[in-house]
Amino acid sequence: MRPAACERDDNPCRPRHFKPAPCAPAPLEGPAMQALETSHTRLIITAALFGLAFLVIGARLVEVAGFKAGETRLVRSHAVEKPEAARAAIVDRNGVLLATTLDMPSLYANPKLIRDPERVAQKLAALLPDVGESEIAAKLASDKSFVWIKRPLTPSQEFAVNRLGIPGLQFQAEGHRVYPKGSLAAHVVGYVDRDGKGLAGIERGFDEILRDRHGPVELSLDVRVQYILRDEIARQITEFNAIGGMGIVMDVSTGEVIAMTSLPDFDPNAPGSTSDDAIFNRATLGIYEMGSTFKIFNTAMALEARTATLASSYDATRPIQIDRFTIHDDHPQRRWLTVPEIFEYSSNIGSARMALEAGSERQKDFLGRLGLLKAPAFELPEIGAPLVPSPWRQVNSMTVAFGHGISVSPLQMATAVSAVVNGGVLHRASLIKHPAGYAPSGQQVLSARTSETMRRLLRLVVERGTGKLAEAPGYLIGGKTGTAEKVAGGRYEKHGLLSSFIGVFPITEPRYVVMICIDEPQGTRESHGFATGGWAAAPAVGRVVLRMAPLVGIQPVDEESPEIRRSLMVDSLSPQGRTIAAN
Amino acid sequence: MMRLSSLLWTLLVGITGYAMFQVKYEVLQLEDQLSRLNRQIGAGQEQIRVLGAEWSFLNQPARLEQLAKRYLSLGPIGTQQIGRIEQLPRRSPMPPAAVAAAAPSSASSQLTAAPRLSNAGAGPVP
Numbered sequence: 058m059r060p061a062a063c064e065r066d067d068n069p070c071r072p073r074h075f076k077p078a079p080c081a082p083a084p085l086e087g088p089a090m091q092a093l094e095t096s097h098t099r100l101i102i103t104a105a106l107f108g109l110a111f112l113v114i115g116a117r118l119v120e121v122a123g124f125k126a127g128e129t130r131l132v133r134s135h136a137v138e139k140p141e142a143a144r145a146a147i148v149d150r151n152g153v154l155l156a157t158t159l160d161m162p163s164l165y166a167n168p169k170l171i172r173d174p175e176r177v178a179q180k181l182a183a184l185l186p187d188v189g190e191s192e193i194a195a196k197l198a199s200d201k202s203f204v205w206i207k208r209p210l211t212p213s214q215e216f217a218v219n220r221l222g223i224p225g226l227q228f229q230a231e232g233h234r235v236y237p238k239g240s241l242a243a244h245v246v247g248y249v250d251r252d253g254k255g256l257a258g259i260e261r262g263f264d265e266i267l268r269d270r271h272g273p274v275e276l277s278l279d280v281r282v283q284y285i286l287r288d289e290i291a292r293q294i295t296e297f298n299a300i301g302g303m304g305i306v307m308d309v310s311t312g313e314v315i316a317m318t319s320l321p322d323f324d325p326n327a328p329g330s331t332s333d334d335a336i337f338n339r340a341t342l343g344i345y346e347m348g349s350t351f352k353i354f355n356t357a358m359a360l361e362a363r364t365a366t367l368a369s370s371y372d373a374t375r376p377i378q379i380d381r382f383t384i385h386d387d388h389p390q391r392r393w394l395t396v397p398e399i400f401e402y403s404s405n406i407g408s409a410r411m412a413l414e415a416g417s418e419r420q421k422d423f424l425g426r427l428g429l430l431k432a433p434a435f436e437l438p439e440i441g442a443p444l445v446p447s448p449w450r451q452v453n454s455m456t457v458a459f460g461h462g463i464s465v466s467p468l469q470m471a472t473a474v475s476a477v478v479n480g481g482v483l484h485r486a487s488l489i490k491h492p493a494g495y496a497p498s499g500q501q502v503l504s505a506r507t508s509e510t511m512r513r514l515l516r517l518v519v520e521r522g523t524g525k526l527a528e529a530p531g532y533l534i535g536g537k538t539g540t541a542e543k544v545a546g547g548r549y550e551k552h553g554l555l556s557s558f559i560g561v562f563p564i565t566e567p568r569y570v571v572m573i574c575i576d577e578p579q580g581t582r583e584s585h586g587f588a589t590g591g592w593a594a595a596p597a598v599g600r601v602v603l604r605m606a607p608l609v610g611i612q613p614v615d616e617e618s619p620e621i622r623r624s625l626m627v628d629s630l631s632p633q634g635r636t637i638a639a640n
Numbered sequence: 641m642m643r644l645s646s647l648l649w650t651l652l653v654g655i656t657g658y659a660m661f662q663v664k665y666e667v668l669q670l671e672d673q674l675s676r677l678n679r680q681i682g683a684g685q686e687q688i689r690v691l692g693a694e695w696s697f698l699n700q701p702a703r704l705e706q707l708a709k710r711y712l713s714l715g716p717i718g719t720q721q722i723g724r725i726e727q728l729p730r731r732s733p734m735p736p737a738a739v740a741a742a743a744p745s746s747a748s749s750q751l752t753a754a755p756r757l758s759n760a761g762a763g764p765v766p
Contacts, residue, residue, distance in 0.1 A: 143689075154696035160686055237696035284701035531719035604716055613719040 143232045144253055145266075146273035147246055150315075150490045153280045154273075155246050156260070156325075158253070159235050161209035162228040164218060167202050170225030174198045177223055181206065184217045208251055209233045234260075236325040242283055244338040245276065245317055245437070245488060248325035256328070257336065259488065262436045275490040277313035282306055285604045286316040289597040290573055294320060297578030297593050303339040303467055304573040304597075306605070309475040309561070311491055312484030312499070315569065315609075317341075317468075339576065342439040344464040348541030349403045349523075349590070350474075350559050351460030355412055356400055356514060357477050358423040361507045364415040367627065370395045371410040379452050384409050384459075387540070387589070388523070397627050400514045401522035403538065405459040412458035417449050420457065426502040427473040428483060429465050436488040441466045460541060467557075471572045474559050478515065478535075478567045481508040513627045516564045527560055527595035529602040531613025533621070535564035536598065538590035543577070553577050558594035562602050565624055568611060573597050 143158040164185075171177055174197035182190035185207050196204040208231065210218070215228060234249045247258020255261035263274060290302040306316040319339040323331035337343065359365035370393045376385035388402045399407030412420055424430055432442035444464035446453035456462035468486055476483035482499035491497060515535030518524040523538040539557040542549040557574035561567045578593040580586035587593075606613070614621060708714060 146689075146692075153699070154692055157689055157693050157696075159689055159693060235693050237693045238700055241700070241702075281701065288702075603719075607717045607722065612724070613722055 144234065144249075144268060145270040147259060147267070147276060148273045149242075149276055149278045149280045149283075150313075151279065152273075152275075153238075155238055155242055155276070155278075155280070156234060156236050158232045160230045161233040162212075162215045163208040163231045163233075164206040164210055164215075165227055165229060166197060166204055166206055167225045167227070168197050168199055168204060169202050171197050171223070177226075180221055180223070181218070181226075184214060184221075185210075238280065239326065240322045240324045241280065241287065242278055242318075243322045243325045244319045244340065244439075245278060245314075246325060247437075248328040257439065258325075258338075258437055262438050276488055277308075277315060277490045278317070278488070279315050279609075281608050282601075282605045283316040283318065285601055286571075286573075287318040287320065287322075289601050289604075290318060290320055290575070293573070293575050293578070293593060293597045297575060297581060297584070297588055299575045299578040299593070301334075301339060301576035302574060303343070303576070304571070304601075305340055305467055305471040306601070307471045307475055307486065307570045307572075309479040309567045309570055310484075311497055312472065312475065312486050313491060314468075314471075314486060314488050317488075319343075338437070338439045339467070339574075341435060341437055341466055341468045342441045344441040344443055344466050345555050345574070346461050346464050346541045346544060347470055347557060348460040348539035348555065349405075350470060350537050350539035350557055351457065351463070352400060352403065352408050353474060353477055353511065353515070353537050353559070354424060354427060354429070355408050355420075355458045356396065357503055357507055357511050358420055359396070359411045359415050360510055361423065361503045362415050362419050364419075365396050365411055367396050367510065371399060371407040373399070373404045373406040373410075375406075377406055377409060377455070379455060382452065382456070384455060397514055397517055400537075401517050403459075403518075403523050408458040409455035412454050413451070417451065417454040420454055421449055423503075424457070424463075426483070426500075427476060429463075429469055429473055433466075433469055433472065433486060435468065435486055440468075443469065460539060467572055467574055470559065471570050474561065474572070475570050476502050477511050478508060478561045478564075478570070480505045512561070512564050512567065513625055515561055516625050517627055519560075523589075523591040524558060524560075524595050526591060527558055527599040527602075529562070529599040529606075531616070532602050532606050532611065533563040533565055533614065533616060533625075534560045534599060534602055535562070536560035536595070538595060540589040540591075552579075554588055554593075556588055556590040556593040558590050558598045560595075560598040560602065562606070563611060563614065565614075565621060569605075569609070571598050571601050571605075573601070 143160075146154060146158070147156040148154055168174070174194055178190050178194035178197055181193050182188065185193075188207050193206060196206065206226070207214075210228070218226060219228075232253060234253060236243075236246060236248070243258075245258055247255060247260035247262075249255050249260050255264035255267065259274065259276065260267065267274060286304045286306055290304050293299070294302050301320050303319040304316070305314060307314055317340050319337070321332075321335045323335040328336070356365075360367075373386060373389075373394045374391050376383050384405050386402070386404050386406055388404070390398070390402055390404065394402065394404055394407045396407075396411070398404070399411065421430070430443060430445050432440050443466070446457065446462050453462050472483070472486045476499070481501055481503040483502045484497055484499040487497075512535060515537060516533065517535075518538070519527050519534050519536055524534075524536050527534050527536055536559050539555075539559070541555045541557075543553040543555055555574055555576055556578050557572065560571045562569060562571070573594045575588075575593040575597075578588040580588040580592075584592040616622075
């Protein structure tokens with residue numbers, strides 16, 4: 058038995074420190090018994106630890122498989138390729154597409170693989186008419202290994218090039234910006250370069266947002282109104298043989314721009330082939346001496362400051378001489394004129410006297426409050442800063458009264474007129490659609506009472522003053538004409554006019570401002586040689602209102618109804634009339 | 641006893657291994673399917689974009705105006721064509737047939753006037 062026991066003690070698996078007594082009978086007692094028990098305990102602890110580990114793994118398995126299926130699926134889908142997000146689309150306020158990104162094939166070549174550049178160039182030039190043969194040949198003869206031949210290709214061109222079967226020519230699908238409405242809103246939407254970087258308009262102003270965004274960017278434009286505005290301005294330009302024109306339709310209660318156009322314009326699908334004049338945005342970047350439309354602000358300022366009432370009258374008998382200027386009237390009445398008459402006949406002399414009485418400080422302060430003395434905040438990068446007289450002398454006060462010696466952009470005009478007629482609240486002009494029900498907070502810049510009086514005066518101009526041709530029966534347009542001689546080389550040009558009309562409708566409860574300016578119109582036989590705002594711009598405003606009112610849901614009213622007659626009454630002479638006007 | 645448990649474990653290992661490979665191949669297949677579907681979705685979205693662009697292009701106001709001039713005898717809505725519901729004549733308590741029998745001329749003018757006014761009234765809704 059002993060040797061056998063000795064052999065068994067030589068078991069290689071025994072703990073090393075355990076040396077059994079030589080040939081002991083291994084009785085289960087004393088130190089041996091103790092050692093055995095120790096190892097036993099250790100085994101149990103190890104087994105328990107392992108068991109615990111397996112239990113944890115098992116529990117986790119059940120948890121992952123059974124209860125967290127959603128989370129794991131999410132993790133998985135990251136591994137699968139997803140379509141790359143394209144530059145966001147631009148749509149109008151009704152969701153009509155103005156700009157989108159489409160995948161189109163572009164053709165590139167590896168010149169190192171092309172054996173006969175001359176012949177390949179010849180074949181390609183036959184298929185791609187707008188790329189010159191010599192240009193292609195030069196590209197193919199270069200020692201680069203990658204040259205673009207044409208970006209992008211039409212599907213039929215892609216097919217034709219593919220059929221040539223020339224090795225070394227390859228296609229690459231690239232996101233390409235497409236403007237389905239062409240030139241319709243070119244200056245607002247803008248355009249991008251070949252790599253999709255915004256270069257003008259909203260494309261530039263909102264470049265980063267368009268890159269990151271998933272949904273489309275909604276503009277405040279209404280494509281239908283935009284078309285009407287552009288159409289009518291284009292008609293006026295042809296009729297009066299003008300060099301250009303611009304127009305803005307603005308929602309007076311929010312400052313949203315419903316339509317904005319500048320002619321001549323360009324096709325944003327091919328911006329490279331346009332002149333600088335066409336790319337220039339006359340409505341926001343161009344600044345002009347606006348002429349008599351500024352009398353809106355002059356009259357509002359005098360009424361607001363209470364230096365004049367509707368019953369005040371001013372001497373317009375003869376022209377004013379000041380420094381080297383002579384201020385005279387285009388429709389001279391040669392008598393004392395009341396404030397409504399000054400407005401109606403667009404008297405420069407009367408306006409200058411009104412401004413003098415109010416003082417230049419008040420004038421400056423009022424125009425500043427209307428945002429006419431500094432560049433406005435707007436979504437487009439093309440923003441013109443106004444040219445303001447400095448120093449502001451007495452003579453400047455007098456000329457600014459009728460819109461000369463101060464240059465502002467049409468956008469600023471539309472914004473300020475909106476504030477004058479909407480009850481006196483100035484809203485920032487905006488090209489982005491406001492969410493439904495959102496009423497932007499504005500700044501009260503003049504009293505609701507002055508605003509009410511101004512609405513009556515504006516109606517007067519259309520009813521019997523210089524703006525008769527803007528009349529659109531049923532829609533109660535009020536407005537003001539403006540004819541300014543353009544400055545060229547520091548002098549006023551007798552025949553370079555900027556003729557404009559700012560209309561507001563319906564004047565009893567204004568919804569929209571429609572402003573149209575025609576750049577350098579020439580008088581025609583039909584207009585009896587006139588090219589003033591009342592002839593060149595006012596009729597277009599009337600037609601725009603007639604066409605857009607049914608689209609935007611404005612009901613025509615009966616102008617002769619007693620309530621409307623009473624609400625628009627201007628009686629500057631009798632005190633009773635004034636109290637009615639103030640009500 | 642020892643042999644039986646070994647056999648059982650071997651069998652279990654075999655089954656688990658088979659099941660694992662089975663699941664793995666299924667997952668691979670599903671992944672293929674998923675990426676195919678994703679590609680299809682991408683292509684579908686691209687198609688939608690193309691069609692949307694084409695729709696917008698074909699609906700250019702200038703083009704619509706030309707087509708309308710050529711094929712339709714419609715013009716812009718005049719102010720006289722727009723009315724209000726209150727302007728409609730009061731509906732007669734008698735059925736139309738009885739009205740026609742009672743006063744044929746006035747009833748017919750009422751009946752023709754009513755739909756025209758209501759149509760025109762629906763026009764300017766934005």
